[in-house]
Amino acid sequence: MTAYLASLMVFAGINALLALGLNIVWGLGGMINLGLAGFFALGAYASALFSLRLGWPMPLAGLAAIGIAATLGTVLAGVTARLKGDYLALVTLGFAQVIQLVAANERWLTNGTDGISGVPGPWRSVLSPTQFDLLCMALCWGLVTVCWAALARLASSPFARVLRAVREDEMVAAVAGKRVLWFKIRAFALGAGVSGLAGSVYVHFNGYIAPDSLDVLLTLNVVLALTLGGTGRMAGAVVGALLLEALTEGTRFMGGVVPALSPVQVASLREAVIGIVLILVLRLRPQGVLPETPRAMSLEPEG
Amino acid sequence: MEGAVLAVPAIGFNAVYAVLRFANFAVASIATVGAYAGWMANTALGWPVAPSLLVAFLVAGVVGVLADEAALRPLRPSGALTTAIASVALAIVLENALRFLFGNDPRGFDLPVYRDWRGFGLHVGPQQVRDAGAAVVAMAALFGFLAFTRAGKTMRAVADNPMLASLKGIDAVRIGRIASFTGLGLVGFGGMLIALDTQVDPLTGFRVLLSIFAAAVVGGLGSIPGAVMGAFLIGIGEEVSLLVFPATYRGAVGFLAILLMLSFRPAGLLGQRVS
Numbered sequence: 001m002t003a004y005l006a007s008l009m010v011f012a013g014i015n016a017l018l019a020l021g022l023n024i025v026w027g028l029g030g031m032i033n034l035g036l037a038g039f040f041a042l043g044a045y046a047s048a049l050f051s052l053r054l055g056w057p058m059p060l061a062g063l064a065a066i067g068i069a070a071t072l073g074t075v076l077a078g079v080t081a082r083l084k085g086d087y088l089a090l091v092t093l094g095f096a097q098v099i100q101l102v103a104a105n106e107r108w109l110t111n112g113t114d115g116i117s118g119v120p121g122p123w124r125s126v127l128s129p130t131q132f133d134l135l136c137m138a139l140c141w142g143l144v145t146v147c148w149a150a151l152a153r154l155a156s157s158p159f160a161r162v163l164r165a166v167r168e169d170e171m172v173a174a175v176a177g178k179r180v181l182w183f184k185i186r187a188f189a190l191g192a193g194v195s196g197l198a199g200s201v202y203v204h205f206n207g208y209i210a211p212d213s214l215d216v217l218l219t220l221n222v223v224l225a226l227t228l229g230g231t232g233r234m235a236g237a238v239v240g241a242l243l244l245e246a247l248t249e250g251t252r253f254m255g256g257v258v259p260a261l262s263p264v265q266v267a268s269l270r271e272a273v274i275g276i277v278l279i280l281v282l283r284l285r286p287q288g289v290l291p292e293t294p295r296a297m298s299l300e301p302e303g
Numbered sequence: 304m305e306g307a308v309l310a311v312p313a314i315g316f317n318a319v320y321a322v323l324r325f326a327n328f329a330v331a332s333i334a335t336v337g338a339y340a341g342w343m344a345n346t347a348l349g350w351p352v353a354p355s356l357l358v359a360f361l362v363a364g365v366v367g368v369l370a371d372e373a374a375l376r377p378l379r380p381s382g383a384l385t386t387a388i389a390s391v392a393l394a395i396v397l398e399n400a401l402r403f404l405f406g407n408d409p410r411g412f413d414l415p416v417y418r419d420w421r422g423f424g425l426h427v428g429p430q431q432v433r434d435a436g437a438a439v440v441a442m443a444a445l446f447g448f449l450a451f452t453r454a455g456k457t458m459r460a461v462a463d464n465p466m467l468a469s470l471k472g473i474d475a476v477r478i479g480r481i482a483s484f485t486g487l488g489l490v491g492f493g494g495m496l497i498a499l500d501t502q503v504d505p506l507t508g509f510r511v512l513l514s515i516f517a518a519a520v521v522g523g524l525g526s527i528p529g530a531v532m533g534a535f536l537i538g539i540g541e542e543v544s545l546l547v548f549p550a551t552y553r554g555a556v557g558f559l560a561i562l563l564m565l566s567f568r569p570a571g572l573l574g575q576r577v578s
Contacts, residue, residue, distance in 0.1 A: 264407055
């Protein structure tokens with residue numbers, strides 16, 4: 001039971017990291033990134049390969065994962081940052097699909113659809129499974145706390161102020177002399193890097209990564225977590241990830257309630273619930289549990 | 304995939320975009336709905352391809368309009384991006400509804416197999432000719448609808464200038480429904496054509512989503528002739544890519560085409576809207 005709860009908390013933590021990453025892009029910058037699964041995959045595969053093939057220690061492999069995800073994020077943002085919302089949604093979703101294609105087909109690198117197993121985890125060999133899960137929970141939430149604190153600080157910085165201005169009205173931000181494109185690219189790259197970190201945490205905890213776990217549903221889960229929690233506030237991302245975990249675990253027990261359902265049917269219902277809840281939240285409470293509070297405008301000079 | 308077959312769902316996607324002004328990601332699952340509907344008509348009722356295609360069109364159109372009314376229309380005032388995100392959620396819901404009803408097993412159509420026609424050193428599959436023919440008929444029907452019927456002309460008016468159309472007393476909600484029905488019906492029709500060539504399973508539509516997007520973006524979002532042109536270019540591109548890349552990377556051709564197009568001419572070949 002302890003191990004089960006601890007592993008739930010690890011997955012909640014991974015979703016919290018992804019939601020924090022998305023919050024920079026969407027919450028602050030008003031751009032959508034439906035390619036989260038792609039950046040997550042880049043981080044997971046990079047971390048797995050660097051630690052398995054090259055024998056890099058996990059923290060270093062994690063940094064490499066962040067770097068690679070952020071680099072591709074920069075490239076993708078460079079091409080698309082001038083585009084409007086729905087184009088960006090389309091391109092980023094396509095990006096994630098291409099990453100999934102590459103992961104499934106480049107057998108020499110990724111072992112194809114069989115995936116990579118035996119990825120090292122922190123002290124996995126010397127700890128009992130329960131101890132390992134508890135340690136991972138502590139490490140994962142340690143990382144969440146660090147990212148949360150850093151991003152909350154960032155959210156009150158001049159950088160985030162410009163991003164919010166870009167979100168509200170690009171033209172005004174540009175007229176105020178801000179290099180809109182450059183701000184968007186940096187936000188996108190930062191968000192991609194955090195998603196890569198989440199992938200790295202996932203693969204070292206799980207020990208295994210395969211392309212079929214990287215589909216649109218992963219991205220949709222994170223969009224739901226962030227919308228539930230409230231876009232724009234970093235606490236919203238974390239709270240949303242916890243709510244999402246409660247929701248997905250709550251639906252796990254649906255199978256027991258209606259015994260006539262096959263496992264595939266139960267699995268399909270659980271996935272459908274994610275979609276339905278997202279549509280309902282967008283309709284009924286788009287600002288989430290913790291809405292972004294508009295700051296009071298002060299006419300007095302600051303300080 | 305052949306350009307003619309790809310053109311049908313791409314037209315459907317662009318028809319919805321032209322009138323309702325949002326990228327409807329639910330087309331992935333609507334195509335699958337059409338594939339299952341046609342498959343049911345073909346295997347459970349024993350109908351041949353042509354009437355099964357009509358069933359695919361009608362079922363996908365009705366399911367599409369109902370899903371749009373329930374899930375997406377109330378969100379449209381919140382903006383195109385919110386609606387697009389909700390449409391991804393809708394795609395997942397529909398995909399899983401199909402999985403709930405039919406399971407994950409791949410299904411095939413119950414059809415006679417024809418020998419390839421040979422001549423001039425070429426092999427031509429009669430099935431491919433039939434599918435391309437069906438696609439051309441569907442496109443001709445749509446162009447006829449848009450050019451000659453009152454509803455079709457009104458749809459073009461709304462796509463062209465929604466403000467002016469509403470001043471003229473055109474009911475935007477009703478036209479939106481007609482656009483959803485014809486557009487998503489065509490997506491279902493195309494979904495069955497794709498399934499005839501591959502297989503029917505809950506992800507049939509998702510696997511070609513990237514190609515549909517690519518055709519729509521290359522041609523110009525919202526442009527129906529553009530979708531046809533884009534689909535043929537993507538179809539040819541995917542075939543040519545086979546000379547260089549393994550067949551599994553066909554889908555990536557679409558993504559490359561999207562990136563190139565957006566870098567050099569974001570409005571697409573025949574699109575007017577510049578982002």
